[in-house]
Amino acid sequence: MLHVAxxxxxxxxxxSALINGTATVSPELSQRIEQAIRxxxxxxxxxxxxxxxGTTRTIGLTVPHITNPFFTxxxxxxxxxxxxxGYAVMLCCTDEDLNTQDEQIRLLLxxxxxxxxxxxVGDGAILKRIVxxxxxxxxxxxxxxxxxxxxxxxxxxxxxxxxxxxxxxxxGHRRIGYITGTSDISPMHDRMTGYREALHAAxxxxxxxxxxxxxxxxxxxxxxxxxxxxxxxxxxAIFSANNPMVIGTMKAIRxxxxxxxEDISVACFDDFPWSDVFQPQLTTVAQPVQxxxxxxxxxxxxxxAGNRDAPPRKLVLKGRLMIRNxxxxxxxxxxxxxx
Amino acid sequence: MLHVAxxxxxxxxxxSALINGTATVSPELSQRIEQAIRxxxxxxxxxxxxxxxGTTRTIGLTVPHITNPFFTxxxxxxxxxxxxxGYAVMLCCTDEDLNTQDEQIRLLLxxxxxxxxxxxVGDGAILKRIVxxxxxxxxxxxxxxxxxxxxxxxxxxxxxxxxxxxxxxxxGHRRIGYITGTSDISPMHDRMTGYREALHAAxxxxxxxxxxxxxxxxxxxxxxxxxxxxxxxxxxAIFSANNPMVIGTMKAIRxxxxxxxEDISVACFDDFPWSDVFQPQLTTVAQPVQxxxxxxxxxxxxxxAGNRDAPPRKLVLKGRLMIRNxxxxxxxxxxxxxx
DNA sequence: TGACATGATCGAAACGTTTAGATTAGCGTT
DNA sequence: AACGCTAATCTAAACGTTTCGATCATGTCA
Numbered sequence: 001m002l003h004v005a006x007x008x009x010x011x012x013x014x015x016s017a018l019i020n021g022t023a024t025v026s027p028e029l030s031q032r033i034e035q036a037i038r039x040x041x042x043x044x045x046x047x048x049x050x051x052x053x054g055t056t057r058t059i060g061l062t063v064p065h066i067t068n069p070f071f072t073x074x075x076x077x078x079x080x081x082x083x084x085x086g087y088a089v090m091l092c093c094t095d096e097d098l099n100t101q102d103e104q105i106r107l108l109l110x111x112x113x114x115x116x117x118x119x120x121v122g123d124g125a126i127l128k129r130i131v132x133x134x135x136x137x138x139x140x141x142x143x144x145x146x147x148x149x150x151x152x153x154x155x156x157x158x159x160x161x162x163x164x165x166x167x168x169x170x171x172g173h174r175r176i177g178y179i180t181g182t183s184d185i186s187p188m189h190d191r192m193t194g195y196r197e198a199l200h201a202a203x204x205x206x207x208x209x210x211x212x213x214x215x216x217x218x219x220x221x222x223x224x225x226x227x228x229x230x231x232x233x234x235x236x237a238i239f240s241a242n243n244p245m246v247i248g249t250m251k252a253i254r255x256x257x258x259x260x261x262e263d264i265s266v267a268c269f270d271d272f273p274w275s276d277v278f279q280p281q282l283t284t285v286a287q288p289v290q291x292x293x294x295x296x297x298x299x300x301x302x303x304x305a306g307n308r309d310a311p312p313r314k315l316v317l318k319g320r321l322m323i324r325n326x327x328x329x330x331x332x333x334x335x336x337x338x339x
Numbered sequence: 340m341l342h343v344a345x346x347x348x349x350x351x352x353x354x355s356a357l358i359n360g361t362a363t364v365s366p367e368l369s370q371r372i373e374q375a376i377r378x379x380x381x382x383x384x385x386x387x388x389x390x391x392x393g394t395t396r397t398i399g400l401t402v403p404h405i406t407n408p409f410f411t412x413x414x415x416x417x418x419x420x421x422x423x424x425g426y427a428v429m430l431c432c433t434d435e436d437l438n439t440q441d442e443q444i445r446l447l448l449x450x451x452x453x454x455x456x457x458x459x460v461g462d463g464a465i466l467k468r469i470v471x472x473x474x475x476x477x478x479x480x481x482x483x484x485x486x487x488x489x490x491x492x493x494x495x496x497x498x499x500x501x502x503x504x505x506x507x508x509x510x511g512h513r514r515i516g517y518i519t520g521t522s523d524i525s526p527m528h529d530r531m532t533g534y535r536e537a538l539h540a541a542x543x544x545x546x547x548x549x550x551x552x553x554x555x556x557x558x559x560x561x562x563x564x565x566x567x568x569x570x571x572x573x574x575x576a577i578f579s580a581n582n583p584m585v586i587g588t589m590k591a592i593r594x595x596x597x598x599x600x601e602d603i604s605v606a607c608f609d610d611f612p613w614s615d616v617f618q619p620q621l622t623t624v625a626q627p628v629q630x631x632x633x634x635x636x637x638x639x640x641x642x643x644a645g646n647r648d649a650p651p652r653k654l655v656l657k658g659r660l661m662i663r664n665x666x667x668x669x670x671x672x673x674x675x676x677x678x
Numbered sequence: 679t680g681a682c683a684t685g686a687t688c689g690a691a692a693c694g695t696t697t698a699g700a701t702t703a704g705c706g707t708t
Numbered sequence: 709a710a711c712g713c714t715a716a717t718c719t720a721a722a723c724g725t726t727t728c729g730a731t732c733a734t735g736t737c738a
Contacts, residue, residue, distance in 0.1 A: 012694090013719075016696060016697085047386060047389050047395065047693090049696080053695085066411060067415050079430060088429045090397070091430040093418050104422070110385040111385045273406075273557070274611075277593065341724075351725080352726085352727075363685070365687090386724080387724035390725070
């Protein structure tokens, strides 16, 4: 900018005024300055600007796994929204590790991001402390977090799973296996509640041996399914509360020599683009990924636009049960299948 | 930092020296400073540091679509690699739009990223100019770019498709449909060459009506497939040079009342996690996503570590044909199927 | 004792912006 | 002619670091 100013024989203040339109500058000088900018190929240094302005027009986004199709889609939507608004987004993946995420958030805050969208991988104690003294707006994505009282957009997980399990029950299923991630994050907790309530509402007993915990990965779904299927009294249906794990479930079913839906019905959380072209077409709970991403972006953009001290807003969206052909009615066959 | 210095009754220079270990500071002062840092909760401002140092420890990554499973995986790997190295990554998605990408690259350079990884969506003219005068190391990902002579990691696309098409030919297929993205980007061009060469090597004619161009999206694959399948002399196999488009292909096959592989064989580029659990299990060309991501990251990290004027390095990796059950042998049935 | 090397600490400039406040010129009023 | 007002421009401080060179105390050696 100094060089531009010299070349145009004006002060840097005038150059700045012209570039930002913060003051009127005469047509004559404007022209000289613009010419100089072109000649020199000047680009404003956003870092220097950030230092002075205290804002970077950059936000941080941290999610557990970008390869989970739910997060893939949501990240994509969020990225586009902020792109449109002239913000850059720094992306971090956490691999469900709490310390990693804390570290990443610190890194992002060091870099002075203007805001943060976080799908929290664990409890909120440290998160709360970190963001409290950084004084940066945060919106929680997908997962609520005890003690962190900020904007959030989540799904009505309990209801979504309640509906899915009720659907299975109505098909005649009585023993329904349930595979979930560790329940210390809110969606897993709520989904589990939905499962229990659905059984309860139908007057069915809850068989604890049909509830298996994994760590969100395919292999965990595989192992859990293997265990359930090799028991003497196996379930007639399995619901996977997490998308990557359902792949493991399908592989286990295949490896054990059964087939879906003939021998066992399967449904899971999170839809994916392939779900209705291959067989079996999985019955899933689809999240409104577009809306989730947009709402999260909007909440944060609103804070960034200056609306700092509105009370925290919590958006709860509805899931949608996509009924396909991976679950079959049991009827009179119930006895033989679950035997 | 000023506050820390005051609280510890030392100069800012000393604080800086201690934090960065750039000079020895006495145990006594060290302790006072560390105490002050803790008391105040001081965090170094990375923006100010970047301004002074001329480096941000941030890189820019721009890809066409994060929802394309190939890019999903590669982005994930790259993100992890830079995370380990203490770099942040700014992610941009381009939606295959050239102007958008140019704009994003400018945005990234304004923010003084230390390096750039780009999966270029179009020709390189502007890219070359942009990076030339920014003097920032660039590595091209997945796609080469005429005139941009930098580090790159790509697949041997021609060979990969050659092998896949040859496989189909060996199964007895003679009329093989080919669906591709616009051929002005290098992988699409090379894959097409592989297709033509495979037919040529087998002494088969190239039927131009069996080659269809789309814009990388599911709908394009759908339309292209619809057209091919409703012709009087339809192909017995279809190869999709792009993953999202193959979904469209499968939907078209379903909608038109055919089934795969009984009525028509299908293979495509890019593997995905679901490919071997659902039916049909798609035969695909798998890219070594892990290696691609790691190599790209390593190339850039090497430049960032100071190895600036080594000549451009171009890494060409091999694809792997994953043979499953979506392509069936034709043998004596060839006539009736292609009729 | 004086000269000198060594080690610890500090002062101040620099990175490239923005912006408050000062300065100047031009103009219309009285 | 003197005055004030407005619009255009400039000067200089500030943002929070890093780092060069200066300063100063201490110990070593002749």
